[in-house]
Amino acid sequence: MNVIFLGATKFSLELIDFLVNNDIKIQAIYTTKENIVLPKSKTKINNVNHVDLYEYKYLKDTPIREVAEEKSLSAYKEEISNFNPDVIIAAGWYYMVPEAVRVIPKNGVWGIHASFLPKYAGWSPLVWALINGENDTGVTIFKMDNSIDGGDIVKQKKINIDFDDTIDTLYKKVTETTKSILKNLLSEESKINFTKQNQESLEVYPRRTESDGILDFNQNALQVYNFVRAQTRPYPGAFAYLDEKKLILWITKPSNKVFQDKELGEIVIENEIAYISLVESSIIVNEVEYENKTWNFNKLVMEKKLEGSLIYTSIKKMEE
Structure with a gap:
């Protein structure tokens, strides 16, 4: 043909x-x-x-x-x-x-x-x-x-x-x-x-744009996991904000672990593993991009002493 x-x-x-x-x-x-x-x-x-x-x-x-x-x-x-x-x-x-x-x-x-x-x-x-x-x-x-x-x-x-x-x-x-x-x-x-x-x-x-990659921590662990893997490399990635800087999540893993006393989007460390607290669940994050550098999330949290920090899903929420 x-x-x-x-x-x-x-x-x-x-x-x-x-x-x-x-x-x-x-x-x-x-x-x-x-x-x-x-x-x-x-x-x-x-x-x-x-x-x-x-x-x-x-x-x-x-x-x-x-x-x-x-x-x-x-x-x-x-x-x-x-x-x-x-x-x-x-x-x-x-x-x-x-x-x-x-x-x-x-x-x-x-x-x-x-x-x-x-x-x-x-x-x-x-x-x-x-x-x-x-x-x-x-x-x-x-x-x-x-x-x-x-x-x-x-x-x-x-x-x-x-x-x-x-x-x-x-x-x-x-x-x-x-x-x-x-x-x-x-x-x-x-x-x-x-x-x-x-x-x-x-x-x-509908068509998706890079801005549609903003995370929603009102979702459960499975929903966040699916959202991240749908937009990981070679795409621009799912993202949020940490200390007013863009944080891209490249690799994650859902967890059933619930942190009742923690806020949504709060970084929690348990048994040397860093989690992000979600609705009735949490997410384990393996690889991120922050400050134009690829990080192991655990190393980033430990090195910059981020335990207890909040990851925000918009700049506006950070200002509230």
Whole structure:
């Protein structure tokens, strides 16, 4: 099959690399800058997983075009038509694909979405699934239309979410599953079938920003644990404030230990282990970032004598 690829992330690069190594012909790649502006909302997005595909020498013989708000994919429809692709694959792509482009390939434009649609359509599906404590998610390859992730399903597969999964490990599972699905689909062109989605069943989740990573110590230990692992590296991280400085929690572990006489967000030491007191529970923190330095939390607490200090979930609360 002849393929055109739309993407600009590490996920995109892994799939491109996989397809090239499996002798799938990529005729052209359309990519974006690290910072893009969504046309309708005018919202500027910083793509934390952005990859500059121009830097990869093994793609030097593949035409690469940069798509921006002022020059949308529609501007390339004649060039895309001349490539005569069998399918266009969009992964790590943030713009809608216009109908003028979607009608060009005979198998349509396939979006790759990291959920088992119709669940977790929209933005940041893996982050939301981890925050909500789901036990599974999935990968769905679907034919793009005018809806948000509501097009006909080409193929989908469920993926287990283990208790110790983070956003990083879950992305790796999704990537490997996607490779397997694509390899089968692109080698079995004649067997491609499309299954209608019930668009009324779509669960569309909103876009998340870095500020959405603020912790809530009114939650219990499991909720805080899920919140942290959903936004740990390579994402900006779940955070709060300690002595008016940002404290990012990278690695945590839920605990059933209750400190009745302690305030929410108070640092407690018991048996040389540092806890943060929560609602009817507590959290053990293993790794944090503070004062632009990565710390073992126990070492930070001991070295700076922070036992009894309060971690606040906003600057405003610190001032009250």
